Structures are given as structure tokens and as C-alpha cells.
Amino acid sequence: MSNNEAMLADLKSIIKPYIQNEEAFAKLTEETDFINDLKINSANLVDIVLDVEDKFDIEIDNDSMDKMLNVKAALEVIQEKLAVK
């Protein structure tokens, strides 16, 4: 498994408890939007970000949090924060 695939697998396991749309989760792609597709509310988006911080041992600031609206953006933020660790 490549790094990216492993990261996506980790992200999926973090997101799973918070999704409200199983169908959209089953066919998740990089373009999948957390709020519009997976029906995650903004309060649970905070929990996802906190879980991502714990899992990858990174700190996510307000600007990065605002960007993390879909799978692709979330992976980019994680990669960016891991790179400066």
C-alpha cells in the first residue's frame, strides 16, 4: 500500500463514525464532500479534525480547518502538516 493509500484508509476510519450517508461513504472518492455528500455536521467536522490531529500527531490551525471540506483537501492538509513536522 502506498503512503497515500494508507493515509486515505486512516482518514476513512476516522470519518466513519460521523457519517450520515452510508451510500456516499461506500463510493467515497477524493472529491467527496464531508458536509454535502457524507452529511456530517460542522460540529462533528471538529471531532474529525481532532481525531486527525491525534492519529497523525499534527496540529491543525483555523485556516487549515476551514479548508478541510472534502477528502482531497483533508489529505493535502495532512501531507502539508506532516511535511513541516
Add this chain to the structure above:
Amino acid sequence: MNLEEIKSLLPYQDPFLFVDELHSVDEDGISGSYTFPENSYFYQGHFKNNPITPGVILTETMAQIGLVAYGIYILSLTGDTEELAKGQVALTSTEMNFYKPVLPNEKVEVISKKEYYRFNKLKCKVEMFNEKKELVCRGMIAGVLINKS
């Protein structure tokens, strides 16, 4: 901000204010109490000829003290106090377990401890005790703080 100021900024009034007194507040949490008057409207229907405080009202009491009053305090640490009255706390989740019934005229104490406050979300571990110091209910309550200033 002192406890009286926090209480005066609560956005509730009779018959849906469930805070008599706030006891203490700091960056780790808040505590307060409420006595359920026997003439409260919900006792007329919950239950027929057997008044017991509804779990949703216990949850509301815990949220008013443990999340909303505490949220006002947290907003006061960062925001403009005069603008605070326009701020709001939107409830986003509750997860509650109940252990003892609360009867008319019982006084309860609510103790709320901050789990985290990040990205405007406040999540607290909240417990309610009766006058015998028995645990009545316990759970997690979370909300989003909106400072409109």
C-alpha cells in the same frame, strides 16, 4: 466576568430557565444549581398523577448550566463583553445516562468539566447530583459558540 453577569446573559426566561445559581467557574469548568418548583408546568403531564422531572428537562438543565452559561464565560475570555449578549450557543449533541429520578422541589447541582474547546466547539462532561450527593445523570454535551460581534 462574574457569576451574576453570566447568569444575566443567559438567553432564557420562565418557564424555561433552569438555573437558580452559579457557584463557580474557571477555565476547567463550571457548577451551578436549580430547584424544580412543584408547580412546574411539565409535572401536569409527566406522569399522570405521578410527577417526575422529565429526562429532557434534566438534560436541558445540564445544558443551560454546563454548556450555555459556561459558553458565555468562554466567549467573555476572548470577545467584547458588550457584544456578548448577541452571542449564541447552538446545541449540537447530547449523550446522557440517567441513574435516579428527580421529584418536585428537589434541588440539583450540575458540575461541568471542559473536555475541549476548539474551532468554536465546546464539549463538556456534565454530571448532576441530588441533595444527598447521589449521581442523578451524567453525560457529554456539545455545542458551537457563535460570537456575532
